[in-house]
Amino acid sequence: MTSKMITRVEGQVIELERVFNAPRELVFKVLTDGEHLKQWWGPRGWEVTVSNMDFRPGGQWHYCMKCLDQNQGDFYGMESWGKSVYQEIDEPEKIVYIDYFSDAEGNIAEGMPATTVTMTFEEVDGKTKLVNRGVYESAEALQSVIDMGMEEGITQTWDRLEEYLASKQ
Numbered sequence: 702m703t704s705k706m707i708t709r710v711e712g713q714v715i716e717l718e719r720v721f722n723a724p725r726e727l728v729f730k731v732l733t734d735g736e737h738l739k740q741w742w743g744p745r746g747w748e749v750t751v752s753n754m755d756f757r758p759g760g761q762w763h764y765c766m767k768c769l770d771q772n773q774g775d776f777y778g779m780e781s782w783g784k785s786v787y788q789e790i791d792e793p794e795k796i797v798y799i800d801y802f803s804d805a806e807g808n809i810a811e812g813m814p815a816t817t818v819t820m821t822f823e824e825v826d827g828k829t830k831l832v833n834r835g836v837y838e839s840a841e842a843l844q845s846v847i848d849m850g851m852e853e854g855i856t857q858t859w860d861r862l863e864e865y866l867a868s869k870q
Contacts, residue, residue: 704863706856710847713840717833717852719859723866725822728829729793731865732820735762741865744857746770750780751805761786763807784809788817796820800835814842831859 704720721728731737735754742749743766751765762785768776782803789797797820802813809815816835823830833855837843 706859708852710843713837713843715835715837715843715847717835717855719831720825721829721831721863721866723829723870724827725824725829726793727866727869728831729822731862731869733790733792733796735764737865738762738764741861742766742858743861744854745861746773746776747781756787756790758787758790761807763803765805782810785818793822795822814838814846816843816846
């Protein structure tokens with residue numbers, strides 16, 4: 702049985718929370734290793750085709766998700782590039798990074814909302830409570846990514862993470 706994601710939105714802040722049936726060290730590892738991320742990152746029907754990670758403060762993860770599901774209509778074949786720049790790493794408890802939309806060269810996409818993300822990993826009876834707190838520059842910027850389907854995308858991504866964690870234990 703998968704745990705339900707809890708979402709709280711207030712002004713320019715969105716907080717997502719979910720308990721994963723896996724030890725904290727494993728959850729931290731599969732969220733901070735580019736090879737692991739390629740196996741589960743992104744909504745269903747999307748695959749990480751490029752994953753370049755330098756996991757350290759000041760380092761970054763530059764990646765591309767591509768829609769390989771023909772049933773997703775106009776999204777089929779679409780690429781979505783992103784870049785995360787790591788600010789703070791406290792293994793296995795916390796990661797702080799700035800998440801950007803980017804292009805294939807890693808240039809930040811103008812006019813697209815960036816978010817400062819703080820992920821915390823809390824051990825709860827052998828499971829891990831993951832809290833993802835995103836702060837946007839404005840409530841409007843946050844609303845724009847919600848309108849893009851971000852919540853559904855994260856729900857599917859975290860479902861895939863749950864399945865991947867189960868396969869690794």
